[in-house]
Amino acid sequence: MTPSFPVPRTCPYAPPPEYERMREEAPLVRASLPHGDVWLVTRYAEARQVLNGQGISTSPATPGHPNNAFTAEEPTQEQREVMERFRVGQFIDMDPPEHGRYRRLLIPEFTVRRVKEMRPGIQRTADLLIDDMLAKGPDAELVADFGLALPSLVICQLLGVPYADHEFFQSRTRTMVSSDDPQASFAAIIEIKNYLADLVAEAARQPKDDLLGRLITAGEVNHDEIVGMISLLLIAGHETTANMIPLGVLTLLRHPGQLARLREDPGLWPMAVEELLRYLSIVDWVAFDRVAVEDQEIGGQLVRKGEGIFVLGASANRDERAFERPDDFDIDRGARHHVAFGYGVHQCLGQNLARAELEIAYRTLFERIPSLRLAVNEEEVPFKYCQVIFGANAMPVTWRHS
Numbered sequence: 001m002t003p004s005f006p007v008p009r010t011c012p013y014a015p016p017p018e019y020e021r022m023r024e025e026a027p028l029v030r031a032s033l034p035h036g037d038v039w040l041v042t043r044y045a046e047a048r049q050v051l052n053g054q055g056i057s058t059s060p061a062t063p064g065h066p067n068n069a070f071t072a073e074e075p076t077q078e079q080r081e082v083m084e085r086f087r088v089g090q091f092i093d094m095d096p097p098e099h100g101r102y103r104r105l106l107i108p109e110f111t112v113r114r115v116k117e118m119r120p121g122i123q124r125t126a127d128l129l130i131d132d133m134l135a136k137g138p139d140a141e142l143v144a145d146f147g148l149a150l151p152s153l154v155i156c157q158l159l160g161v162p163y164a165d166h167e168f169f170q171s172r173t174r175t176m177v178s179s180d181d182p183q184a185s186f187a188a189i190i191e192i193k194n195y196l197a198d199l200v201a202e203a204a205r206q207p208k209d210d211l212l213g214r215l216i217t218a219g220e221v222n223h224d225e226i227v228g229m230i231s232l233l234l235i236a237g238h239e240t241t242a243n244m245i246p247l248g249v250l251t252l253l254r255h256p257g258q259l260a261r262l263r264e265d266p267g268l269w270p271m272a273v274e275e276l277l278r279y280l281s282i283v284d285w286v287a288f289d290r291v292a293v294e295d296q297e298i299g300g301q302l303v304r305k306g307e308g309i310f311v312l313g314a315s316a317n318r319d320e321r322a323f324e325r326p327d328d329f330d331i332d333r334g335a336r337h338h339v340a341f342g343y344g345v346h347q348c349l350g351q352n353l354a355r356a357e358l359e360i361a362y363r364t365l366f367e368r369i370p371s372l373r374l375a376v377n378e379e380e381v382p383f384k385y386c387q388v389i390f391g392a393n394a395m396p397v398t399w400r401h402s
C-alpha cells in the first residue's frame with residue numbers, strides 16, 4: 001500500500017513509527033501526496049547518494065519537484081511575483097553552478113576558525129540571557145527566554161543589527177518561527193526582509209570589515225541578492241537552532257547518567273551535540289526535497305526523470321546499517337557522520353556555528369543552573385507534532401533558588 005505523506009511524529013524522541021517499517025521494506029518507498037506520488041528515501045546510504053546531488057535537482061522550478069504536489073492550487077499572479085522576489089539569492093533552492101556563485105561568497109564566514117572567533121560573543125550572549133532568567137526566576141519559559149533568543153541575538157551580531165533594533169528583530173523572528181498562523185509568519189518574513197533591505201542599503205554607504213561589508217565590497221552580488229542571502233541565513237539558522245536548544249535540554253534531563261558525565265568532563269560536549277543532532281533529527285524531510293533530472297538507479301530502484309523525492313533524514317539517522325542500536329541515545333557513539341546537517345553540495349553552511357551555539361547553550365545552562373528541570377509533566381509540553389521542523393512551542397522550566 002502506498003502510505004500518505006507526511007506522517008506526523010507521535011513521540012518527541014523518535015521519528016514516526018512508520019519509518020522503521022518502511023526502512024525494513026526498501027531503501028526507496030513510494031508515497032502519496034495530495035497531488036502526486038513521490039519517492040521516500042528511508043536508508044542512510046541512499047540518503048547520502050541522493051543528497052550528493054548527481055542527476056538530482058533541488059530547485060522548485062524543476063518539473064516534478066515534490067513541493068508542487070502538496071497543493072493543486074496554482075498561485076495567483078501576485079503570489080507568484082512575491083515568491084519570485086523572495087527567491088532572489090535563496091541559494092538553498094538552486095542547483096550548481098548558480099548555487100555555488102552565492103555559497104562560495106559565504107563559506108569564509110563560517111569556517112571553524114571564524115566560528116572560534118565568534119565563541120566569546122556567543123558565550124556572553126548566553127550568560128546575559130541566563131542572568132535575566134536567574135534574576136526573574138526560579139522559573140522560565142525556555143523556548144522564548146533562551147532557545148529563540150540566543151540564535152536571534154547571534155544572528156544580530158553576525159549581521160551587525162544595531163542594538164536598538166534587537167527587540168524588533170527578535171519579536172519578528174519569534175513570530176516567523178513560532179506562530180501557528182501562516183499569514184502572520186509570512187507578514188513577519190516580509191517585515192524582516194524590508195528591515196534587512198534597509199540594513200544592506202545602510203551598510204553599503206560605508207562598508208565595514210564584517211559579513212555584510214565583505215559581501216558588498218566583493219562586488220559580485222547586487223543589493224537584492226545580498227538581502228536574499230542574509231535572509232536565508234536568518235531563516236535557516238534560526239528555527240533549527242531554536243528548536244534544538246530546548247529539545248536537547250529535555251533529552252539530556254531524561255538521561256541523567258550521561259548528563260552527569262558531561263558535567264564532570266565538559267570535553268564530552270561536542271560528541272553529545274552530534275548525538276543530539278542525530279537522535280532528534282528535527283529537520284527530517286522538509287529541507288530534503290529533490291527531483292530526478294535523469295533516469296537513474298538508487299538502491300536498486302529505477303527513478304525516472306521528473307520524479308519527486310524526499311529524503312527522510314530522521315529515518316536515515318536511525319538506520320541500523322549506519323548506527324548500532326540507533327534508537328538509544330548514546331553520547332559515546334561518535335555520531336558525526338549523521339545527516340542532520342544534510343550531505344553534499346547543500347550541506348548546512350552554518351553547521352560550525354550551530355555546533356558552537358548548541359554546545360555553549362547546553363553547557364552554560366547546566367553549569368549555571370545545575371538544578372534545572374521541567375516545571376510541568378512531560379505530557380503537558382506543547383510539542384509541534386504537525387510542523388515541518390520539529391520542536392516545542394513552549395517549555396516551562398524551574399530550578400531551586402540558591
Ligand code: HEM
Binds near residue numbers: 058241341347
Ligand atoms: C541545529 C541547527 C541547524 C540544523 C539542524 C540545520 C540543518 C540544515 C540542513 C539539513 C540543511 C541542508 C538542506 C538541503 O540539503 O537542501 C541546511 C542548509 C543550510 N543551513 Fe543549516 N542547520 C542549522 C543551523 C544553521 C545555521 C546556524 C545557519 C547560519 C546562520 C545555517 C545556514 C544554512 C544555509 C545557508 C543552508 C543552505 C546551504 C546550501 O544550500 O548550500 N544553518 N541546514
